[in-house]
Amino acid sequence: MNKFKAFIFDLDGTIINSHFFTTDFLQRVLKKYGNIELTENEVNKLFGPSERMIFMRFIDREKIDKCYEEYFNLFKVDINKINLFEGFPGVLESLGSAKKKLAIFTGRGRELTLYILKQKKLLKYFEIIVTSEDVENHKPYPDGVLKICGHFNLHPSAVLHIGDSPLDIACGKKAGVITGAALWGCKDKMALEEAKPDYIFHHPKDIERIIL
Numbered sequence: 001m002n003k004f005k006a007f008i009f010d011l012d013g014t015i016i017n018s019h020f021f022t023t024d025f026l027q028r029v030l031k032k033y034g035n036i037e038l039t040e041n042e043v044n045k046l047f048g049p050s051e052r053m054i055f056m057r058f059i060d061r062e063k064i065d066k067c068y069e070e071y072f073n074l075f076k077v078d079i080n081k082i083n084l085f086e087g088f089p090g091v092l093e094s095l096g097s098a099k100k101k102l103a104i105f106t107g108r109g110r111e112l113t114l115y116i117l118k119q120k121k122l123l124k125y126f127e128i129i130v131t132s133e134d135v136e137n138h139k140p141y142p143d144g145v146l147k148i149c150g151h152f153n154l155h156p157s158a159v160l161h162i163g164d165s166p167l168d169i170a171c172g173k174k175a176g177v178i179t180g181a182a183l184w185g186c187k188d189k190m191a192l193e194e195a196k197p198d199y200i201f202h203h204p205k206d207i208e209r210i211i212l
Contacts, residue, residue, distance in 0.1 A: 010163030087204030
C-alpha cells in the first residue's frame with residue numbers, strides 16, 4: 001500500500017515513552033502551585049491542550065510562568081531517562097528513504113516539543129512540526145492535521161495519521177485523513193480500538209509494511 005505520501009505522528013506515547021514522566025511532573029507542579037492532587041486517570045483526561053492551557057485550569061494566572069518553568073526543568077533533569085519506543089528512529093529512516101513526507105502533530109506546547117525532539121535527535125526527520133499552540137483548536141479538532149495537509153499540498157486521503165490516543169484518531173477522522181492506532185504506547189487499548197482507526201499497529205515496525 002504505497003498510496004500514502006505523508007505520515008503524521010503524535011509524539012508522546014507514539015514516538016517517545018514519556019507517559020510516566022509527563023503524568024508525574026504534572027501531578028507534582030499542580031500540587032505545588034494549585035494545591036490539587038490528581039490521579040493518573042484524571043491527568044490522562046487533561047491531554048489535548050498545551051501545558052500552559054492545562055495549568056490555567058487549576059492555577060492562579062500569576063503563578064503560571066513559574067509553574068511552567070518548573071515543569072520544563074523537570075524534563076531537563078530527566079530527559080536522558082525518557083526513551084524512544086523500540087523501532088524508532090528506524091521507522092522514520094525507512095519512511096524517509098521511501099521519499100515519504102513526515103510531520104509531528106502534538107498536544108504539547110511548542111517550546112518543550114522542540115526541546116524533546118532536539119535532545120532525542122529527531123528534528124531532522126520532520127519537515128513540519130505542529131503543536132497545540134500553533135492552531136486555534138487543539139485535539140480532537142482537526143486543525144493541526146489540516147494545517148499539515150495544507151503545508152504538504154496533499155489531499156487528506158494521501159496522509160496517514162498515527163497516534164496512541166482516541167483524540168488522535170478523532171482529529172484524523174475529522175480532517176479526512178487515514179488513521180492508525182499506535183497500540184504499543186497507549187494506556188487504554190480498548191478505547192483506542194473503539195475509536196475505529198483505519199489501521200491498528202502493534203509495533204512501530206508494522207508501519208513499514210504498508211510502504212513495501
